[in-house]
Amino acid sequence: MLQTIVSGLESGSWFALLGLAIVVVMKAADVPNFAMAEMGLVATYVGISLAAAGVPFWIAVLATLITGAVIGVLIDIALMRRLSSYGHFPLLLMTIGLTLALNAVVGLIWGHDPRSFPAPWTGAAVQIGGGVAIGVSQIVSIIVGLIGAVAITAFFRTQVGAQMRAVAENRSTARLIGVSAGRLSAIAWAVGGFIAAVTVMLQAQSALVSTLSPASLIIYGFVAATMGGFTSLLGTFVGGLALGVIQQFVGAYISSAVQFSVALLVVFLVLILRPEGFTKGMVLRDV
């Protein structure tokens, strides 16, 4: 029972973080980025390769994070920005094309075998009475998830974050008052790529990742983002955690075969009942 909850919170943290990355990019650049998990995967594989080549763990982590941010900025500048005047459809399709290409690049360079990014604590566990053991990597995922959520919330309280919100509210007006939408979208993509790298790296220090794993991760990230109405950071974070716990319980007590269906059901219910996300009207009406 407790073990199920902790496992749920662990995977929920990944969903929540990826959901936050999606929301950040959605806010500033108005793109639902289907390639978010793949961006994290590329960054993580860079880190794994460095670690395998004998680079110290923390330096490999740093390299992973920087790679994630750089990929984000590059995608924004090279591909997305010039498309924004053509409306939603090309943007959506571009992120899908990017998903295919990045996934294939990983497969081409690193192959399709599952890999992990072993941390010094991987495999270690904490005994908490009653014969229940909790993996340190699980605790790390949950704590980093929390830190990430707080950091992003704080980020939106900075001047840059406030401008980003202004852009999200009204693009043309924001341009008029002298906010550089280009700089903001680059920052948002960098932050998004950074968080995506954190997410997949957390996944890889606890479990195995491969070219197959982003497909489900991105969907759960979108579920989390949907629960926050694609705008609320709190809703996304809580939604991701809840989704993770629900998934674990469904897997443990019903069947892992219906986990995916349950996630889809959640999306459907949220969109029908509360299209603005389930935190709408609650105290923290979006940071």
Added chain:
Amino acid sequence: MSETAQQVAAAKAVPPGDGPSGLAGAGIAANTVPGRTTGGSSTRTGIIAIIVLLALFAVPFVANTYVVFVVSLTLVYAVSTLGFNLLVGWSGQIGLAHAALFAVGAYGSAIGVEYGIPFLLTIPLAGIVAAVLALVIGFPAIRLRGFFLAIATLALGMAIVELLTMARPLTGGGGGMSVNVWSLPGITTAASTYFVVLAVAAIMFFLMRRALLGRFGRTLQAVRDLGQLTGSLGVSALRYRLVAFALSGFIAAVAGTLYGQLQTFIFPAMFQMNLLVPMLVMVFVGGAGSMWGPVVGAAFAIVLIEFFQDLGDQQAIAYGLVLMLAISVLPGGLTSLARRVGDSRFMARLRRREVAE
């Protein structure tokens, strides 16, 4: 600067409820074939259509089975894209359940035939079932716009494919089911399927052309470009949005029934992202909102798929890169290139005439 300021001020004065839908539709509008204006061009289109039909009719008599199959598949995709484009291009709604509704057609027909319904009858029946489903899927369109609608419909489409997997007694589950192929007496199965496909494609394109170039298409575009403001034209935006969903679902399923006949064996994994992505590409390449774009898009996708088949592991990267390149170079789709050229030639001629006067 002052012009922009004026526009912003004006935009603010527009009644509430317009903003998001206006934005959502705005960019999709890229390129629509202008409606016929004279009887002469209409006659010419008719003659061209008959010639094309005759040429397509001759294919099984002159080409080998492989070519017949590829042309059949192209036509099936063209019909499917006709429906997808109706939704995405003409009504401006990014609904992403198209692959699932296509699956409903394939499965509906195959199951119907197993229960003794004649195949030809299953084509409209599966279409109607899918149209009703599409209405349910489009229901969030009442409240959601743009990307939110995309996510909702994507989830619902995935749920349909999940249901197909779960309904093991009917569908064979994840393992799939084989399809009874209907055939005309006296000719090969491939040729027979081809003629059915050709007939259905011809009927669908004929009817949709009439609807889209007439009042229905005009009103759909009004709903796409004006959103709630169509209210003051006496037009219910919501009704047209839902009708677009139903109609595109119907067409998707009709194409799906034919797809089942071509593939002869169907399984749920065929109808996931791996199908939805090429479908999106077909709409995009053909040009969202164009009349004949679906044929171009389908042909492009088929060529791409056939061409990259031999690349094996590198297929996906090539596919992704070609897609990215295409979007970067021609954000309005492949057919926008032709239009751009046509436009400039028209402009040049116009300028010449003005100088002459």
Added chain:
Amino acid sequence: MTTTAVATPVVQFVDVQKAFGGNKVLVDVSLDVRPGFTGLIGPNGAGKTTCLNVVSGYLQPDAGDVRLAGQSVLGRAPMEVARMGVSRTFQTPRLIPNLSAVENVMVGGSRHYRHGHLAELLGLPSARRDERVQRERAYALLEELGLDHPDRAANAFPVGSQKIIEVARALLNDPVLLLLDEPAAGLGAEDVDRLVNGLNAWTARNPEAAVMIIEHDLELISRLCPTAAVLHFGRIITSGAPKDVLRDPVVVEAYLGADVAAGD
């Protein structure tokens, strides 16, 4: 009832109130709009467009009533109001960019199509006739309003001509009440003349119809409207013949004051 009948009002605003947040946009607006032209003038932000939005069903007033030929329009969606015979244009023209001018106008003919889309799909003669009749009416209206090249795509026209197309679209439904939101903004003098002639010709054929015009071009108001009402901070401060209204010191002050404040 033997007195010569003053035409009964087409639209009546009865003590209409509307506030956005704490911001009162319309305060006790009462106004009778009779057949023919009525001007609605006032400085920017006076609530003129809000008035039109209230009549056409886009906004519900907080209090008061709006009656169209005696029937309240409150609680009705814009589509229902349009079907009751209210047509309007928008401050920034809202056209379908890639359709031709004449097809844009045809979109406005919803009240005149007798056939459904099924008949259209089947190509029934009645549907074809409907379509042909509306196309001819659309061409005729555009010609009357002086628009050249009616088969050109709407986005190929300058903003002024787009406004003309929008007026034609609004007229195609044969409205009993036509609402024009700054129809002359962006038009050249020649185009304004055509617009005035076209509107005059149309009202001559439809003497029962009322036309409400919001316009900053006061000369246009003087030419077209026998009466004009002046809105200022959401109140109707005066109404009457344009030449009298414009000389009214209250109006002059309202305009000058607002202009100074707005700095334009």
